[in-house]
Amino acid sequence: MSAPVPSDKPLRLGIAGLGTVGIGVVKIVQRHADMLAARAGRPVQITAISARDRTKNRDADLSNYAWESDPVALAMRDDVDVLVEVMGGHEGAAKDATEAALRAGKDVVTANKALLAHHGQALAELAEDLNRAIRFEAAVAGGIPVIKVLTEGLAGNAMRRVMGVMNGTCNYILTRMEEAGLPYDTVFEEARQLGYLEADPNLDVGGIDAGHKLAILAAIAFGTQVSFDNVVLEGIGRISIDDIRRAGDLGYKIKLLGVAQMTGRGLEQRMTPCLVPSSSPLGQLTGGTNMVVLEGDAVGQIVLRGAGAGEGPTASAVMGDVMDLARGLRLPTFGQPAGSLMQATPAVTSVPAPYYLRLQLADKPGALAKVATILGESGVSISRLRQYGHADTSAPVLIVTHKTTRDAIDHALAALPATRVVEGEPVAIRIEEL
Amino acid sequence: MSAPVPSDKPLRLGIAGLGTVGIGVVKIVQRHADMLAARAGRPVQITAISARDRTKNRDADLSNYAWESDPVALAMRDDVDVLVEVMGGHEGAAKDATEAALRAGKDVVTANKALLAHHGQALAELAEDLNRAIRFEAAVAGGIPVIKVLTEGLAGNAMRRVMGVMNGTCNYILTRMEEAGLPYDTVFEEARQLGYLEADPNLDVGGIDAGHKLAILAAIAFGTQVSFDNVVLEGIGRISIDDIRRAGDLGYKIKLLGVAQMTGRGLEQRMTPCLVPSSSPLGQLTGGTNMVVLEGDAVGQIVLRGAGAGEGPTASAVMGDVMDLARGLRLPTFGQPAGSLMQATPAVTSVPAPYYLRLQLADKPGALAKVATILGESGVSISRLRQYGHADTSAPVLIVTHKTTRDAIDHALAALPATRVVEGEPVAIRIEEL
Numbered sequence: 001m002s003a004p005v006p007s008d009k010p011l012r013l014g015i016a017g018l019g020t021v022g023i024g025v026v027k028i029v030q031r032h033a034d035m036l037a038a039r040a041g042r043p044v045q046i047t048a049i050s051a052r053d054r055t056k057n058r059d060a061d062l063s064n065y066a067w068e069s070d071p072v073a074l075a076m077r078d079d080v081d082v083l084v085e086v087m088g089g090h091e092g093a094a095k096d097a098t099e100a101a102l103r104a105g106k107d108v109v110t111a112n113k114a115l116l117a118h119h120g121q122a123l124a125e126l127a128e129d130l131n132r133a134i135r136f137e138a139a140v141a142g143g144i145p146v147i148k149v150l151t152e153g154l155a156g157n158a159m160r161r162v163m164g165v166m167n168g169t170c171n172y173i174l175t176r177m178e179e180a181g182l183p184y185d186t187v188f189e190e191a192r193q194l195g196y197l198e199a200d201p202n203l204d205v206g207g208i209d210a211g212h213k214l215a216i217l218a219a220i221a222f223g224t225q226v227s228f229d230n231v232v233l234e235g236i237g238r239i240s241i242d243d244i245r246r247a248g249d250l251g252y253k254i255k256l257l258g259v260a261q262m263t264g265r266g267l268e269q270r271m272t273p274c275l276v277p278s279s280s281p282l283g284q285l286t287g288g289t290n291m292v293v294l295e296g297d298a299v300g301q302i303v304l305r306g307a308g309a310g311e312g313p314t315a316s317a318v319m320g321d322v323m324d325l326a327r328g329l330r331l332p333t334f335g336q337p338a339g340s341l342m343q344a345t346p347a348v349t350s351v352p353a354p355y356y357l358r359l360q361l362a363d364k365p366g367a368l369a370k371v372a373t374i375l376g377e378s379g380v381s382i383s384r385l386r387q388y389g390h391a392d393t394s395a396p397v398l399i400v401t402h403k404t405t406r407d408a409i410d411h412a413l414a415a416l417p418a419t420r421v422v423e424g425e426p427v428a429i430r431i432e433e434l
Numbered sequence: 435m436s437a438p439v440p441s442d443k444p445l446r447l448g449i450a451g452l453g454t455v456g457i458g459v460v461k462i463v464q465r466h467a468d469m470l471a472a473r474a475g476r477p478v479q480i481t482a483i484s485a486r487d488r489t490k491n492r493d494a495d496l497s498n499y500a501w502e503s504d505p506v507a508l509a510m511r512d513d514v515d516v517l518v519e520v521m522g523g524h525e526g527a528a529k530d531a532t533e534a535a536l537r538a539g540k541d542v543v544t545a546n547k548a549l550l551a552h553h554g555q556a557l558a559e560l561a562e563d564l565n566r567a568i569r570f571e572a573a574v575a576g577g578i579p580v581i582k583v584l585t586e587g588l589a590g591n592a593m594r595r596v597m598g599v600m601n602g603t604c605n606y607i608l609t610r611m612e613e614a615g616l617p618y619d620t621v622f623e624e625a626r627q628l629g630y631l632e633a634d635p636n637l638d639v640g641g642i643d644a645g646h647k648l649a650i651l652a653a654i655a656f657g658t659q660v661s662f663d664n665v666v667l668e669g670i671g672r673i674s675i676d677d678i679r680r681a682g683d684l685g686y687k688i689k690l691l692g693v694a695q696m697t698g699r700g701l702e703q704r705m706t707p708c709l710v711p712s713s714s715p716l717g718q719l720t721g722g723t724n725m726v727v728l729e730g731d732a733v734g735q736i737v738l739r740g741a742g743a744g745e746g747p748t749a750s751a752v753m754g755d756v757m758d759l760a761r762g763l764r765l766p767t768f769g770q771p772a773g774s775l776m777q778a779t780p781a782v783t784s785v786p787a788p789y790y791l792r793l794q795l796a797d798k799p800g801a802l803a804k805v806a807t808i809l810g811e812s813g814v815s816i817s818r819l820r821q822y823g824h825a826d827t828s829a830p831v832l833i834v835t836h837k838t839t840r841d842a843i844d845h846a847l848a849a850l851p852a853t854r855v856v857e858g859e860p861v862a863i864r865i866e867e868l
Contacts, residue, residue, distance in 0.1 A: 028590050028732055038657065039589050039770045137587070143733040145587025152586075152763070153571070153579025155473050156462050156753025223472065281739065284718065298462055299577040299750035303739040305715065316733035319590025329586070329763045336473045 010043040011326040014080035014106075016071035016097050017087035018051035018058055021111050021138065024315025025084060025322075026060045036319075040326035050074040075101035082107045082325055084318060086138075090114035098123065102132045109321040111138035111314060117212035120219065120226035121341065124333035134333045135321035140213040141166050141290045143313025144306040145320055150220050150294055151335040157296025159221040162260045163432070167210040168288030168308040169196045170236050170256040175286045178244045178253075184237065196288075206235035207256060211271040214258035217292070218269050219334050222262045223341055226334070230346035232270040239273055243427055246358055246398050247275050250384070253283040257432055266345030275356050275431040281305070282434060293434070301434075349406040353433060354383060357399040357409075359416070359426035363390070367421035368397070374419060378412035380404045394423050400431070444477040445760040448514035448540075450505035450531050451521035452485035452492055455545055455572065458749025459518060459756075460494045470753075474760035484508040509535035516541045516759055518752060520572075524548035532557065536566045543755040545572035545748060551646035554653060554660035555775065558767035568767045569755035574647040575600050575724045577747025578740040579754055584654050584728055585769040591730025593655035596694045597866070601644035602722030602742040603630045604670050604690040609720045612678045612687075618671065630722075640669035641690060645705040648692035651726070652703050653768050656696045657775055660768070664780035666704040673707055677861055680792055680832050681709050684818070687717040691866055700779030709790050709865040715739070716868060727868070735868075783840040787867060788817060791833040791843075793850070793860035797824070801855035802831070808853060812846035814838045828857050834865070 013029070015022050029036065029046050036044045048066040050073075068074035075083045075097040083101035085108060087094045094115050101108050108127075110116070116123070116136055127134045137147045141164065150162070165171050169191060176187045188205065191197050196204075203209045211231040219226040236256050247254050252275035260269045276282045281303045285291050290308030295301050307313035324330075334341060361367050368387070375382060384400040401409075409428050416422045447463070449456050463470065463480050470478045482500040484507075502508035509517045509531045517535035519542060521528045528549055535542050542561075544550070550557070550570055561568045571581045575598065584596070599605050603625060610621045622639065625631050630638075637643045645665040653660040670690050681688050686709035694703045710716045715737045719725050724742030729735050741747035758764075768775060795801050802821070809816060818834040835843075843862050850856045 024732070032590070032592060035592060035657075036590070038774050041766075041771065144736060145583050148582060148587045149579050152758060152761075153582045153754045154750065155757035156466070156470070156750050158466060158469060223469075279718075281715065281718075284713075284715075296750060298458070298746040298753070300741045300744075300747055302578060303737075305737040305739075307734045310734075312732040313734055316588065316590050316730060319732070320587045323589035324586060327586075327765060329765070331761060331763070332475075337475065340472050 008042050010045045011040070011322070012045050012047045012079055012081045013084050013322065014048040014074045014077055014082070015046060015084045015086065016050045016074050017085065018049060019086065020311045021086040021314045021318065022051070023058055023060050024311035025086070025318050026062065028315055028319050036323065040323055042326055044322060044326050047079045048074050048077050071097035072100045075106065076104040080106060082109055082322060084322070085110040085112055086318065088112055088114070090118045095119060099126065102127050102130050105130070105132065107133040107325050109135045109318055109325070111136070111318060113139040113209065113212040113216065117215045117226060117228035120216065120334070121338065124338035127333055128338045133325065133330050135324065136216070137321050138314050138317035140216055141292050142306065142308040142310065143316045144290060144292060144304045145317065146217070146292045146304055147220065148320065149302070149304060150217065151331065154294060154296050154299055154302070157298045160261070160295040160297060162217045162221045162294055164214065164217070164258045164290065164292040165255050165282060165285055166213045166258060166290050166292065166308060167204055167207070167256060168290060169204040170210065171285060172196060172288050173205070174236060174239065174244065174254055174256070177241050178248065181241060183241050184239060202235070205237055207233045207271040210256060210258055214260055214269055214271050218260035218267060219341065221260060222267060222344065223336060224267055224344035225341045227344060227346065230267070230269055232272060232349065234272040236273055243358060243429070247356060248278065250356070250398060250400060251278050252276060252356065252431065253278050254429065255282060255285070257282070259432060261351060263347055263350055265350050266347030268347045268349055268351065270349060273429055275429055276434060280434045352403040352405050354403055354431040355401045355409050356429045356431055357401065357426060359397055360394045360423040361397045362394050362421045362423060364421055370419040370421050371416065374415045375412050378415060379408040380412050442476050444479045445474070445756070446479050446481045446513055446515045447518050447756065448482040448484070448508045448511060448516070449480060449518045449520065450484045450508050451519065452483060453520065454745045455520040455748045455752065456485070457492055457494050458745035459520070459752050460496065462749055462753050470757065474757055476760060478756060478760050481513045482508050482511050505531035506534045509540065510538040514540060516543055516756065518756070519544040519546055520752065522546055522548070524552045529553060533560065536561055536564050539564070539566065541567040541759050543569045543752055543759070545570070545752060547573040547643065547646040547650065551649045551660060551662035554650065554768070555772065558772035561767055562772045567759065567764050569758065570650070571755050572748050572751035574650055575726050576740065576742035576744065577750045578724060578726060578738045579751065580651070580726045580738055581654065582754065583736070583738060584651065585765065588728060588730050588733055588736070591732045594695070594729040594731060596651045596655045596728055598648065598651070598692045598724065598726040599689050599716060599719055600647045600692060600724050600726065600742060601638055601641070601690060602724060603638040604644065605719060606630060606722050607639070608670060608673065608678065608688055608690070611675050612682065615675060617675050618673060636669070639671055641667045641705040644690060644692055648694055648703055648705050652694035652701060653775065655694060656701060656778065657770060658701060658778040659775045661778060661780065664701070664703055666706060666783065668706040670707055677792060677863070681790060682712065684790070684832065684834060685712050686710060686790065686865065687712050688863065689716060689719070691716070693866060695785060697781055697784055699784050700781030702781045702783055702785065704783060707863055709863055710868060714868045786837040786839050788837055788865040789835045789843050790863045790865055791835065791860060793831055794828045794857040795831045796828050796855045796857060798855055804853040804855050805850065808849045809846050812849060813842040814846050
């Protein structure tokens, strides 16, 4: 075998966190001991575990593993080579255990997107100083090995754009709204009762969780320091069933879509509701499935689709990292030395795109002309317009614009009230071109 | 940086073959020297090249590279660390150069699916004996990094099934037949004139090229010795525009689909036309794009989509391998030691599936009853049946069966002629469930 590093010594894991993901990892290591050893050229074992509550029934035989009540103590054990951090949270125990592991000469495999989004650069520098590895495939898009594809498989490409639907709960809510014709609040409540939402639901529906993932992808794609604070975040709470239906009529779906792109002005990162063509792979994505779209200058467009969460898929991603370490495959945290990662200039949305506009137009002579004039003066030209029948004193008007800038749209939105023919607040949603 | 192997010494490539792919690699190395060096932690350079015709204009500046007219001589040069074999062909120069490179202590990156399908096991053993690496991401599904995803990203999974549409020309022909309503022969001729077909078109339309790729994926997925001879091959030459239309009416598309699956009877590998649901990712694939579906016991289903051929995508795959070697990431050829790969028992199609049947039924009383009786006696039960109107003495009948075995279908097909109510040859196509 040509791999230079692995010995036949076992790789010994210490697992911090015995929730869904941790138990999923335990099950794979137990079920597939022979297969993992054949593939890695050495055994992969669990030696120690740690969780908050030792007495909880966990549907797995943990009796052969040493128990630590303190994850930091687990991380520093002599019989642990790799800390598998699957506790979550970006401060406190997860961060402490990760740092302790690196300092004690161990590698770290983590599923913790928040930790990396907030402390990725510092942790990458620490790992590099100590000559240790941090791996985090499970932090982004669940079972989809997107970190590996981007960092390694596409390493010959200058990346142009990275996109993704990476929060299954949001996609579930939007799909359910569409299919059942239910308003956001009702479906949100359903999702809460089904246990689909984080304790702080804003992590999901506010786009924060997906934003963490986008910031990590952007760092790798563009060789920049991870910068979650510069992700433009807009959740799905303001998406109405009306817009879902209207967008559908026009041939689009509404998705909480992350887009990262390097432009002449700097790095754009946004996690916002967007329209995508119903016939596109992103448009056809329903329920909790995730999808990532990677665009490189040589490869063109690569689309990856798979389960974004759940015991098996997330544990599969953790084990991908574990197996790399067992096989001696080691890389800098974000694919290149931490010191070579640039601090990107954050840029607001400058890449032109078509926009979807919905406004409620008063039934007055010349009303539409006034709107058209404002749009024209703002530099927004109309590609398609649809006015709906009405029995009321006003009617919904849908507009798909030609490609224009967010600035032009904002200018138009600011100027519309003065016409006194637009009722309520107009809705404007970017149409991301695929 | 934590990678243990790379030095700051350049990784020096010798490129054998200056067709589309070779020139694509040259362009990436020239265009992205800084980016590649930053990511690999060391420069990536081309030192020598080789091709049949030195004088041909190749749209790239090759003046800084040493020229070898013999690829074997190129492979053995002292200033070459990695042979990039992009000539093609499974005997002769490609094989000789690959073996010479390994024996001279060089690693090999190849795009040559035929070479690996025919000599994969022997080459893997040779590489292992000599402690060298053979990498072949570009051999399967063009720009899609499926070898990496399967070998590394999903290394924690026992794979259940691997599927793929991996010959863009066949998918182009089938899509074009459907969209233009043209018969196979006409579209085949179009494709030939557009230069989409290999010199021996049977490599494409006979499923051989795609079968090579499937055999490689199966070896990695199931830890078996690559065994192209045991791939059941059926090309697209017998697909009629009629079946494409009828399948469409029933909600299916016809694809040349590769499926590899380990069953109780052994390893099934087939590259045959199949029906897939029109609404599935595979069903929505049009034109030359490739798609691979990987199913693992932990991860569930992962779908990968991208360009299956072309300068940029294929060169991107080659460079992914080159960058792995530059970064010191090394693995056994098929992901585990060559000696541990089992010789799989080849199995014919035993996994039950629904089937699509089309037959031309004589307009006689009791004709349908006779067919239904034969099907029932063969153990084939009918899920949906559609009889079309007709002005003739016979009418087309379409049947979608419940899940059944290929044996049962063959039994029914053999028994139908004796009824004397079926005209011509009935068509039976497997419906692969996704």
